[in-house]
Amino acid sequence: MERLTTPEQAYQFVMQRRMRGETVGLVPTMGALHEGHLSLVKLSRQTCDHTVATIFVNPTQFAPTEDLSKYPRTLQQDCDSLERMGTDAVFLPANETMYPDGFSTMVGVPEVGKTLEGVCRPTHFQGVTTIVLKLFNLLPATHAVFGSKDYQQLRVIEAMVRDLNVPIEIVPGKTVREPDGLAMSSRNRYLSEGDRRRALLLSAALNRASEMTQDGVSSVSDLESEMRRVLLGSAETAGVDKIDYATVVDARTLCPIDQLRSPAIALIAAYVGQTRLIDNRILL
Template structure:
């Protein structure tokens, strides 16, 4: 099994993508920060099915971390990531240095507006400006036809789609389903931070969401009742600090009082020192 072509420079990466497109091929992009798990690989598999050529980025983006967050300890293993991407048919990997993405004097950032200021944005005020800026950079450096993101980072998908629409960026944003461990915990690179005891406690997030799903399936449409359902399950788990529960119109950050169509129930909590997020989608 040969490893994907490793690219570190902007011009070479852009030329690789445009060269494939000039040859009549469609290109899929999977933006990642590395520490890849089956959730990332499911996006790569989807891109492999949909597109003629696939490129992944592996870049731990400093601008989406606050000074108190885990940028320096975020797991990094480019060789292992490249092997995992090779196994699912990724053709190329863009793995730039920080100085390549943010040369001295770089000052521009992207403010996506109200959708970036609630929930995750309230807890992490600089986060989505960093996400939007680096994703916009990736869309110009690797101008793929389609870009793949995971449903687990729901608010991120709303932010990216808003940015793409507002800036008229010529890329189709594809959202892949959340991939879970056998016990229901959403896969996340940050799960590696959890101790064995914390790992067991963390399942409270998905259990709370599943309980709300069942309540919705039984006919409950009041957002307050669904939020309370999740809250009760999560707060019953010792060592888990609930940060928010939200019921949102699907594809938006709007909070209806009563669900009248597809919706997303989202939760964030700290388990020990590790902050985790999760969500589930419910139909009308």
Template structure:
């Protein structure tokens, strides 16, 4: 049976509350659409664990800076719904911007401390926009469990701390990164890459996994490991690097000595396309 497409918040909340009254376990998969196998892995996990699955498709303007790619971000609701209908998804929530942010709306969430570094330094308003829209979705879909991808690792830490700090009654499941056969992490923005840039972009995952390999061989000095990663990127002519960082996977603070609680995160430009990726050291 095809998923019901809902655009109005009140209708969505009523549908979810009806399921909750029946004792059903509700799962939520928030997305911005332009779905790929990474998103669909979240959907597959949710539909296998929950009795009632809601997938949201909303390109959230408040997490984009004026100079970013809000206007060209890929949107194809018909295609996305067709992909979702291959799974037992119950509801697709696809609201308009005006519905999510009515005229006069001015409330926002001040994100937790883990939002201040890395992406937070480079995109100062980004995580306030993320935290605000996710909290709104949690209000409209009072789910038992929500599903997010590891590729946006700092985002998962922001949302996890928000859930903890605001005592939100929802569990978060972080699901593994889905990669192409050559290692490139799946991303909606990969569609921007030319064939040559697509090949060049594989250097990011290659650099990250090289660090993991060196750590597995016994190297733990963060400076030396980051030098190796940066050299791999330079060899691929990736010269615009926002960051390559070894940080504690909970606090996101930089480490000098790498251990099993470290994560390596990278953000680079290939052409005009910004790509992010990460690898857990353990």
């Protein structure tokens, strides 16, 4: 596996293969890799002739009060995992490479990014769109793979690519879960043993919404009330510490709906201890 550190190396690696008529899959990450990330690498290898991963903890998608300094960094372990998966190359840019002195251009956020995370984390998606477009320019791959656990992020990137005519195909990967149902996340390592148990309330709430849908419940307010009830726990079981949202929306636009209709998705963002977790489930 080649380690690429400069924009010139990254661009040349991809273009040499593109000029041979070969496909290249890009898997952008912030490192601290788990099986969810590696499933995206596997999907890229199944889809494309070559796969390039990136590892860059992007500062512009963190607000001043968020966990940039604490975000886990496990570079050597990550590179070892990528190499075992058969990744052809990994791009490891420095901060000053991506954001040189005087950097001032940011990419606007499409409409689908202005609700939910766009309200709770107002600067987040501008950082995401900016770094992803920069990576697409530096590594002009034929395909890019993003996980569906960050569902709104996936929709934001799809919209950006469509709106700005970026010549790349976005490939969604499935959410990967622990055996007990917890969605894999780099932030799971922050959880204490007790918090880890409470984190299961996110998947439990989504499961409950799915069960209600299968039983014929179509009222979004009823589904959302039940998800919040599960998240808040009971006299016997402690709940999450804070709910940013537990909602059911249109799966394409992420706009609010009153009655369940296809396609629809349930999304949750909640704090367990100091750790903010997100999860989702397609309902129709």
